[in-house]
Amino acid sequence: MTGPGAEGSERGLRPLGRLPPPEACPRREAWQMARSLSRRARQTVAGYLFLSPAILFYLVFLLFPVGLSVYISFTNWNMLAPLERARWVGFSNYTYLLTRDDMFIASLKNTLVYALGTVFIGMAIALGVALLINNVRGSALWRFLIFAPVVTPAIAVGRIWGGIYHPSQGYLNQLLRAVGLPPQQWLSSAELALPSIMATAIWAGVGATVIVFIAGLRNIPAQYYEAARIDGARPWHEFWHITLPMLRPTVLFLSVTGLISAWQVFDLVYSMALGGTEAGTTPARAVMVVALYLYTTAFRNLRAGRATAGAMILFFIIFGLTLILLRVLRRGGLEAYE
Amino acid sequence: MGRNQQRRGWTLVCTAAALAAVMAVALAGPGTALAARTKIVWQVHWTDFQIDGIYQGDRLVARGLRQWVEEYERTHPDIDIELQSIPMEEYLNRLIVAQAAGTGPDIISVLNTWGPQLVYDGVLDPVPADLVADVRSQYIPVAVEGATVDGQIWGIPFEVGNYALVYNKKHLQEAGFSGPPRTWDELVQMGAKLTRRAADGTVERYGFAFLAGWESAVVHPYLGLLWSLGGDFLAPDFSRATFNGPEGLAALEAELQLFRSGATDVSASVWEFPQGRVSMMIMASWYESSLKQAFGSEYEATVGVAPIPAINGKSVNAAYSWWLGVNAQSRVKKEAWDFIRWFTAQTLPDGTTRMGTYQAENIGSIPPRKGDLAGHPEQLDDLYTRVFVQELANARHEPNVLQGAEIKTILWHEIVEAWHGRKTPQQALDDAASKIDDILREFYG
């Protein structure tokens, strides 16, 4: 791991009192120890200084809101009355959500499926696309085309694809009919609604993932491939033994951040299935996702306490999944990433 | 590393910091200026032409809210009224966020569903006695009922919404029907006949479509059926849900008949009525202007309105209402109520009120004040609204119960599960009732 050089100093500061008396060792060693001490001190000061804006920011804009939210999750606050008047209800919000609220449980299941599906299928597709366009002539144009959906607000994406999925007027069913396949209900169907939304989400997000993969691909030094070529390796071996392992940090980064943001999906599901007049009659249990459910719990059903408790539960789920992911993707590999 | 490079590093950071500081100062924006005029903020759920007015070319044919407000400002130069136009879906959460931070609006447009909670939490200022008396004496019973929470009137009703059957006259004529269905059985049969399918089975035209997409859309028509069959939604003292009894089951079964007969399915959408892809629907009173715009010159010849087909000999339709209230946190309560008085209670020579005129001419909805109902014949006695006004006599207002939105949302989801056939109707209703009982026990137990 990165750290002080090879002067032999161990981690952790050695308190001054424990320095051997000057007569006991050559002056050079004492000087080196003092220097390494001041190096540690200097790096500590520098470290915290460099981190100070971030730390300050999180103290103000994270610690306080989250602290407040934890408190709220133990009350029955409904946001209309002042917080001081909210009643303390202990863990009952949590127990209700986990035992009596089948819509919440359904939303957890749906969101899990959504997150795993969009992140991992999306990454696979994005990697394929990245390999495809990385060294193609005019790759800038292709990259632009693929990135355009990322740049579009989710509300617009939802409307556009809502139109594509329309049972009679949408492009998709028209295409199916043209080739003789049976048209589907897509967003109104209990079984197909979530996969349809996931497909749209992948479409909208693949461009961003491709860009990160391209950066990662370009990070792989050419010598590895040249060496492998000299040894007679076929493209598939190159991919499996060089490209993939070298992309491990990129994959780790994309998986973690992808899962974290996928678990909070809101805009897309709202505009395609559960958001009012554009939506049809999708059964809520089939597409409800956690963030949307918590939002309606807080702002429609006026249960800020319960919604915040749900958000805490969501946090622990994301946290747990991330830990699992970090463990899985850290095993072995060419380089150790912590 | 030379000192030059060190200096460059510092310069970089210092420039960034300076830039940030300059931006912060420059963008810090104006502080609260000393107000020369009293400002009243009204958060409204109206948009587009409802605020700006309806024009034909350059001519203003129907005033928007802005023009009404400007008239008040002209006659009261010390008052400045700011309109915050928020789309319906976001109205409540904007109100909540602003309220939590202490920047809530002075005048609130209250949907009766939110009413009980706003009252319970002390968000609303009690209505002045003279206005209470005005409401009790001058407004239709359905509206008075709708503005009442726990026996007291908490707002000035300005809009009552109810439901009727809206149908495509041309479709019915082509199919050989002499008029709209009068009973539910007729509706089911006609719906099935009017549905047209293509060779591969896709539906080109639905005989019937259910209003859907939010809780009231699905629950209100259901309540109408429930009440027609003699059942009730909740116990009168709100101690438990009663819709999962035999009448409630029969009401849901009646809806399912339309699915089973092929008159409709889960993909049918009332928003395709203007395209001619739906022949009949149960629709609310606020859809008129959209229909007029959609059909243009064909409007009169195409759109027909009739009472909801009777079931068991009765046709009850559900009603909801909007009221005006003043924020208890407001610092300009007196001025706010004065404006409300001017807008809703002060009668013009012909017996109408300004709010009533605004509702009838611009919004196209039904003003709940007797003087306004009588005083706007062109708008209220037209092809569309006439039937809704008529059916107000058969309307029953939904109960003003705490957590109304949550309760209706639960019922909404369960009814849709039954529509999809994922649950039997009894199961769906029982599941809904059990959850709703929990809520009622929590707040009324």
Place this chain on the structure above:
Amino acid sequence: MSSRDTGPAAGRRRSPWPAVVGTLRFVVTLAVAAVMVLPFFWMISSSLMTYQESIRVPPVWWPEVPQWHHYLEVLRDPRVPLGLYFKNSIIVSSAVTLLVLVTSSMAGYALTKLDFPGRDAIFRLFLATMMFPAFLFLVPVYYILKRMPLMGGNDILGLGGTGALQSHLALILPFAVSAWGIFLMRQFMMSVPDELVDAARIDGASELSIWSRIMLPLTRPALATIAIFTFIGQWNYLLWPLIVTTSAPHLATVPVGIRMMATAYSTALNAGKLQAATVMAIVPTIVLFLTMQRHYIRGFALTGFK
């Protein structure tokens, strides 16, 4: 240095595959491009249709007479101040991007090239901050901004006025630091050899100059990536600006504007104008990305990554 010198295609010698793979590649790329572009094509074409054309079944692909006037009417409409929306979005997105770049690279440097107690714990804490669902912050952060001392008419205790809520700071401050950016910078900076940094330290360079003279240039692709994503993410963010602009309409950004357009053009008849307005709101972002993309490529080429 051409793009062929890195990645899997580097140094490839002639083999019998290229022709087949090449064509297949082209076809697939074309299909992918088509899938990407079609929805936008639909958006543009429906912005040029009349209302009657837009509801026709089967759907019309391209209008008979393109209604270009939709665009002109939107531009002239005082209820849709596109100029204001763009101005606000540019200010907010640029400021946030700048702040995020500075804080992320500084934090990334500290987390990888400096050794001090608590370093790894702090990194894990940063990571954890990403996992909190966003809406937990809505009301508390609104409250904090309202109570900012000495701003917007507030006294030293933050009472009496509206704090930062009437200024662009309300849209900038809550996003000044990004754990995602810190994470990305850390991953990239880890691959910068420690020897470079140590050598610089031995030469007597300050940490600040190491950061600015060595780390920043070497991690340009990461910086460019963060810049692009932060800028665009901030540009497209709707929920928070929507809340802030309830009482501060002069701060409306482009997505809020798109929402306001839906309010101004809420009737079906105005659907064409709504699409036109949406197109005009989206196109500049795409153009912006195109320009930024060139810098991103050039920046990468200059790092000489071998």
